[in-house]
Amino acid sequence: QLQLQESGPGLVRPSETLSLTCTVSGDSISGGNHYWGWIRQSPGKGLEWIGSIFYSGSTYYNPSLKSRVTISVDTSKNQFSLKLNSVTAADTAVYYCARQVIYYWYFDLWGRGTLVTVSS
Amino acid sequence: DIQMTQSPSSVSASVGDRVTITCRASLGISNWLAWFQQKPGKAPKLLIFSASSLQSGVPSRFSGSGSGTEFTLTISSLQPEDFATYFCQQANTFPLTFGGGTKVEIK
Numbered sequence: 272q273l274q275l276q277e278s279g280p281g282l283v284r285p286s287e288t289l290s291l292t293c294t295v296s297g298d299s300i301s302g303g304n305h306y307w308g309w310i311r312q313s314p315g316k317g318l319e320w321i322g323s324i325f326y327s328g329s330t331y332y333n334p335s336l337k338s339r340v341t342i343s344v345d346t347s348k349n350q351f352s353l354k355l356n357s358v359t360a361a362d363t364a365v366y367y368c369a370r371q372v373i374y375y376w377y378f379d380l381w382g383r384g385t386l387v388t389v390s391s
Numbered sequence: 392d393i394q395m396t397q398s399p400s401s402v403s404a405s406v407g408d409r410v411t412i413t414c415r416a417s418l419g420i421s422n423w424l425a426w427f428q429q430k431p432g433k434a435p436k437l438l439i440f441s442a443s444s445l446q447s448g449v450p451s452r453f454s455g456s457g458s459g460t461e462f463t464l465t466i467s468s469l470q471p472e473d474f475a476t477y478f479c480q481q482a483n484t485f486p487l488t489f490g491g492g493t494k495v496e497i498k
Contacts, residue, residue: 275434310489318478318489333486367435375441376482377425381434 273297275368275382283362283389289355293368293382300349301326306371307351308378309342313364323371324351358389393418393481397490403498410466412477412493419459420483426455426464429476429492438477439464469495 279291293307300307308323322332324342332340336355344351355362365386369378394417404410414424422442429435437446439455442462452467466473474497479490 317491318480320487320489331485335486369435372440376423376487377437377440377480378427378435379437379440379446381436383432383434 273380275370275380277366277368277382277385279385279387281386281388283358283387284391285359285389286357289353289358289362289366289387289389291353291366291368291385291387293351293353295349295351295370298370300344300351301346303373305373306331306376307344308369308371309353310367310369310378310381311362311364312367312384313361315361316364319364321353321355321366325373360389363387363389392486393420393484393488395479395481395488395490397479397493399493400491401494401496403496404469405498406469406471408469408498410469410473410495412464412495414457414462414464414479414490416460416462416481416483418484420481422458423481423483424455424457424462425480425482426453427478427480428473429478435478466495 276294283289306323309321312318322342324330341354365384367384368382370380396415398413424442426439427435443455454465476492476494478492
């Protein structure tokens with residue numbers, strides 16, 4: 272069954288680095304037909320696209336977060352990951368990973384999301 | 392960034408009602424628009440892409456229309472499983488942006 276699953280700490284201290292991994296099952300990240308993206312949802316800002324990656328490592332980032340974000344891919348594990356550094360309370364959100372249709376750029380399959388709280 | 396404005400932010404409706412949700416883009420995006428359904432604790436689900444194309448497996452009571460800056464999602468006859476939040480996404484220009492969401496509630 273095709274699905275995406277986010278994993279990682281639910282609590283991160285301010286100024287530290289948020290790290291999440293998305294495990295893809297039922298599809299190959301290396302298939303070449305999709306990008307793989309991260310989106311977050313917070314009460315204050317709604318849904319915000321963070322960035323996306325192709326299996327080759329090519330990335331697109333939201334300029335508003337680009338200075339703090341790194342998205343990477345591990346094709347051997349069929350996973351991709353998000354690192355967001357220097358976090359503050361404003362980074363508290365539900366983080367989703369999603370599959371993105373290449374050239375069309377909409378997200379056709381999403382994970383259920385994971386809540387990350389930034390607090391000391 | 393292209394701003395996506397949805398209206399209304401919430402709507403109360405009964406089973407069998409026709410519901411229409413609007414999404415407006417701050418700049419023209421041709422037909423590069425998708426609609427999603429979100430239920431609490433569940434993964435968002437793609438309903439419509441390219442403004443009017445129905446995603447495989449989505450009931451035909453869902454339809455999308457529009458081009459340029461104004462788009463609509465219509466549920467022709469609301470079913471109990473349709474009570475959820477709906478949001479739009481523009482796919483014309485990076486950074487990709489989303490509407491604020493419309494909650495469809497039981498009247």
